[in-house]
Amino acid sequence: MSKPHNIIWHDSSISKEARRKQNNHSSFVLWFTGLSGSGKSTIANALAKELYERNIRNYVLDGDNIRNGLNRDLSFSDEDRSENIRRISEVSKLFVDNGTVVLTAFISPFIQDREMAKRIVSxxxxxEIFVSCPIEECEKRDPKGLYSKARKGEIPDFTGIDSPYEEPISPDFTIYTNEQSVSEIVESILNLLEKRKLI
Known part of the structure; x- marks a missing residue:
């Protein structure tokens, strides 16, 4: 979709750098991708709590929550999945501009969509954090009962069953939720952020 010619970007009177200085920390996106039930939301929220305790302003953008509001008009077709990621990428970019750390928990199954998200945010x-977990384990957990419904044909286009999940080729970080505890994973991500001097 092309941009109308009569829309012009209006620069803010407060820069991203100024907001970061006020917050006393950098701003960036932690993009958690993985199968349904892999633990994306669990890890993102546990990490968010730890960042909050360190006075680091952050916000979790969760796939189901976003589809309850902003993206409730979207289906799970390939086209709408891409639009879902495009919209949340633009929202994430605004949070980063506000000096906030963003934690997104989206299946985001397609490599090209995650690459698009990276381009939008910068x-x-x-x-990109790949939340690795064998689909067999995700099905055992099945916290929302979605795999069971998908196996019965009640949910079409379900990622991992009849719609593909494309694993990241070279993610910034990989976590293994079937091998590590939540606290271990959170600590490892914090170590990564400290090593990169982001927190």
């Missing part, structure tokens, strides 16, 4: 402010 590569320097985008950290």
């Amino acid at each position: 590569e320097e402010e985008f950290i």
